Amino acid sequence: MAKELLLVRHGLTEAPSFETIDLKRNLTIPGIDQLKRLSHLLKVSGQVCNHQVYSPANRCRQTADILASQIEIGECSLVNKIYQADHKVLLQVIHSLGSTTNHAMMVGHNPGVSHLAAYLTGEDHLLFSPGMMVRINFYVEEWEHISKNSGVLEEILQ
Numbered sequence: 001m002a003k004e005l006l007l008v009r010h011g012l013t014e015a016p017s018f019e020t021i022d023l024k025r026n027l028t029i030p031g032i033d034q035l036k037r038l039s040h041l042l043k044v045s046g047q048v049c050n051h052q053v054y055s056p057a058n059r060c061r062q063t064a065d066i067l068a069s070q071i072e073i074g075e076c077s078l079v080n081k082i083y084q085a086d087h088k089v090l091l092q093v094i095h096s097l098g099s100t101t102n103h104a105m106m107v108g109h110n111p112g113v114s115h116l117a118a119y120l121t122g123e124d125h126l127l128f129s130p131g132m133m134v135r136i137n138f139y140v141e142e143w144e145h146i147s148k149n150s151g152v153l154e155e156i157l158q
Contacts, residue, residue, distance in 0.1 A: 054107035
C-alpha cells in the first residue's frame with residue numbers, strides 16, 4: 001500500500017511583536033478564510049486522513065483544527081518537535097508514523113516544511129506560502145522507508 005503525506009504550512013498569522021510570544025501567535029481572518037476554502041476542497045475531493053500531526057504553536061493547532069473540520073481524521077497529535085524543526089527532524093516525525101497509517105497530514109512551519117518537500121521530492125523550487133499544502137505520494141510499505149527523492153509531488157493546493 002502506498003503512503004500519502006499532506007504537508008501543510010500554517011495559515012496567515014498575526015505579525016510578530018514584542019507583546020506576543022511566537023508560540024501564541026494566531027491566524028488572521030484572511031488566513032482562517034483561506035484554510036476554510038482549502039478544507040472544503042479536501043472534503044469535496046473525498047480526502048482521507050488517518051493521522052494528523054502538528055506543531056504546538058497556536059497557528060498550527062488552529063490550522064489543523066480548521067482542516068480537520070471538514071474531513072474525518074482518525075488520530076490527531078500535537079508533536080512538540082515540529083516547532084521550528086528542520087527537515088531532518090520532520091522526517092523523523094514521519095518515520096515514527098504507524099504502519100496502519102496510509103494517509104497522514106503534517107502541519108508545520110517554514111523553512112522546515114519547504115525544505116522537507118524539496119528533500120522528499122527533488123522539487124527544490126517549492127517555497128511554501130502561508131496556508132499552502134502539497135500532496136506527496138510514496139510507493140513504500142512503511143513510513144520509515146521514506147528518504148530523499150522517494151516521493152512524488154502529486155498536487156499543490158492553496
